[in-house]
Amino acid sequence: MDMMEEALKNATDTKECVIAPGATEEAAKMFRTLFPGAKRAIVVEDPRTRAVAGDRTGKLLADAGIEVSSYMLNPDGSQFHATYAKVEEVRDAIAAADGAIPVAVGSGTINDLVKRSSEELGLRYMVVGTAASMDGYTAYGAAITKDDMKQTLSCKAPLGCIVDSAVAACAPRDMTASGYADLIAKIPAGADWMLADAIGSEAIHPLAWRLVQSSLREALSNPAACAAGDEREVRKLCEGLVMSGFAMQAMGSSRPASGTEHQISHYWDMENLSFGGSLVSHGFKVGIGTLVSAKALELLLEQNMASLDIPAIVSRWWPSFEDAKASFPAIYGSRPAHIKRAELEYAHKYPSPEKLAGELGAIASAWKNLAPRLEAQLMPFEDIRRNLELVGAPTEPEQIGVARERLRETLRGVPFMRSRYFGLDLILELGLMGELERRLFANGAIWQI
Numbered sequence: 001m002d003m004m005e006e007a008l009k010n011a012t013d014t015k016e017c018v019i020a021p022g023a024t025e026e027a028a029k030m031f032r033t034l035f036p037g038a039k040r041a042i043v044v045e046d047p048r049t050r051a052v053a054g055d056r057t058g059k060l061l062a063d064a065g066i067e068v069s070s071y072m073l074n075p076d077g078s079q080f081h082a083t084y085a086k087v088e089e090v091r092d093a094i095a096a097a098d099g100a101i102p103v104a105v106g107s108g109t110i111n112d113l114v115k116r117s118s119e120e121l122g123l124r125y126m127v128v129g130t131a132a133s134m135d136g137y138t139a140y141g142a143a144i145t146k147d148d149m150k151q152t153l154s155c156k157a158p159l160g161c162i163v164d165s166a167v168a169a170c171a172p173r174d175m176t177a178s179g180y181a182d183l184i185a186k187i188p189a190g191a192d193w194m195l196a197d198a199i200g201s202e203a204i205h206p207l208a209w210r211l212v213q214s215s216l217r218e219a220l221s222n223p224a225a226c227a228a229g230d231e232r233e234v235r236k237l238c239e240g241l242v243m244s245g246f247a248m249q250a251m252g253s254s255r256p257a258s259g260t261e262h263q264i265s266h267y268w269d270m271e272n273l274s275f276g277g278s279l280v281s282h283g284f285k286v287g288i289g290t291l292v293s294a295k296a297l298e299l300l301l302e303q304n305m306a307s308l309d310i311p312a313i314v315s316r317w318w319p320s321f322e323d324a325k326a327s328f329p330a331i332y333g334s335r336p337a338h339i340k341r342a343e344l345e346y347a348h349k350y351p352s353p354e355k356l357a358g359e360l361g362a363i364a365s366a367w368k369n370l371a372p373r374l375e376a377q378l379m380p381f382e383d384i385r386r387n388l389e390l391v392g393a394p395t396e397p398e399q400i401g402v403a404r405e406r407l408r409e410t411l412r413g414v415p416f417m418r419s420r421y422f423g424l425d426l427i428l429e430l431g432l433m434g435e436l437e438r439r440l441f442a443n444g445a446i447w448q449i
Contacts, residue, residue, distance in 0.1 A: 138245030178283030275401030
């Protein structure tokens, strides 16, 4: 059984997936298989995605005897984002199509809009992907800005997914760079998961791990060719991203694809991070977060965890969650939404002194075998930075509109914003946050302030 067969066998939502040059030609066949008896389809697209795949998708469906209508997002070609107002717009258009099956033609934004709209209408949908820009094609949930905050809204992944790698290879370079940055994040995210597994917080799911990690290095091996639009390399990138979505379906969690770097991105999502008049792409935020996470994990690998002075570490720890919570106003300043989120999330993760001693003891006991596994998992910081540069992704926070002082403030706030355990939690617990900040922001450091 190849990896795609295994992914589909264990997927909760998606039943068919094709990634290949010319895969758009499979649209009518997939539609007929997944929606037997359906007589109508509504293609949701924008002017650019219509030109590269939407027209062809519509014609294929019509030639197969399907009654096809189209809903054009922003027909003037202006930029739009995945806001809840746009969800309502798309949902109303689909509802007006009188039971037509939605077919999303586009990448992250259009897929998320159709995904959530379909969920609210009780419909299933399929997607024809047009760029290797993110790992959400086959992921459940949609990243939508609602109530002035980007959040993941619950919804099923598509019933069918097509990604035409020849089309994706011709997508704008920044979209491919964003997808590459989202995929390289799975390297430190995997190390974070190893640490969580070691303390008994979140066990590694063998299938989900394999779907993401088994071909990850190969998919990331030629960033310059991805940037140049080499179809073969972009196809490998597409496959890696889609497998991440399947891993999330298999496990029912974003853990296989998300670590510290994604929490940094989510932190900025809460602030609607924009640069040059546009929201910064998910992958570009994650890319900067990946560099931070790589440095944090390198610092951890330098420690002699097998000989931790656990009583001394515990004696310096907050004795209660209330004591930890008292530090939040100083950490987040005038960000009440961040404080509220931290109070909610960290309450589930905060380790009492007794629990902290147990977690550190587990790390110490496992370290002899864990350290070489972490070292094998990680890619050196400089290699990650070079690959991001080669693919055309940002490597400096200023390139996404984040001042270095703001990045330092983000670093301090991120550990409390998610109940999931990450490498950055261990940095905090060991009292190494100051050392990490020095390596990132001190004189002569990577991002000297």
